Amino acid sequence: DAGITQSPRHKVTETGTPVTLRCHQTENHRYMYWYRQDPGHGLRLIHYSYGVKDTDKGEVSDGYSVSRSKTEDFLLTLESATSSQTSVYFCAISDDLTTTDAGELFFGEGSRLTVL
Amino acid sequence: QKEVEQDPGPLSVPEGAIVSLNCTYSNSAFQYFMWYRQYSRKGPELLMYTYSSGNKEDGRFTAQVDKSSKYISLFIRDSQPSDSATYLCAMSNGNQFYFGTGTSLTVIP
Numbered sequence: 001d002a003g004i005t006q007s008p009r010h011k012v013t014e015t016g017t018p019v020t021l022r023c024h025q026t027e028n029h030r031y032m033y034w035y036r037q038d039p040g041h042g043l044r045l046i047h048y049s050y051g052v053k054d055t056d057k058g059e060v061s062d063g064y065s066v067s068r069s070k071t072e073d074f075l076l077t078l079e080s081a082t083s084s085q086t087s088v089y090f091c092a093i094s095d096d097l098t099t100t101d102a103g104e105l106f107f108g109e110g111s112r113l114t115v116l
Numbered sequence: 117q118k119e120v121e122q123d124p125g126p127l128s129v130p131e132g133a134i135v136s137l138n139c140t141y142s143n144s145a146f147q148y149f150m151w152y153r154q155y156s157r158k159g160p161e162l163l164m165y166t167y168s169s170g171n172k173e174d175g176r177f178t179a180q181v182d183k184s185s186k187y188i189s190l191f192i193r194d195s196q197p198s199d200s201a202t203y204l205c206a207m208s209n210g211n212q213f214y215f216g217t218g219t220s221l222t223v224i225p
Binding site: 031033040041042103104105106108109110112 | 152159217
């Protein structure tokens, strides 16, 4: 199994509070992603990173920010959580196309967030 | 038009049946094709990975890619109750990934 750890795994919070989800990898992969998964929508990309301090927006980035200060850590922050951000959040990693893992995407176990 | 289309099912089969799961896509630049299995309340687990066209077999699972038709398939032989899960197809042209919405499969003992 790919070494991806997400924390917290479960969180309940109130509308308007800040929330940070953490993703930690031990694979030294270059790319890291944050997805959310909702019924009827499947997996949707929030933000991704292609290196330390290099990030870009995905399909559903409004209301979210990210940071990557080390290769192994990718943080997702909800500055002011809303009920529409209740979801399951997955971190994923992939490596450069020049490596033996080229093209493969590995997921963490997910972080279930409920915003009341 | 979505990049990737997948029939959501649900699909229910008796134990031992052959299961066929399929996805179609629109972007001819996709080179990497994946199938994931996701159990309830778990993360997607990479099941099969194929680069470019052709078939790949791993135990009871066979993945097929037909780039000319923009069509990929996953076959499960001798299906087991433990195969009951949601199956997601995914594809990529590098480090941008596109997913189907998943097919829910139940294998009845």
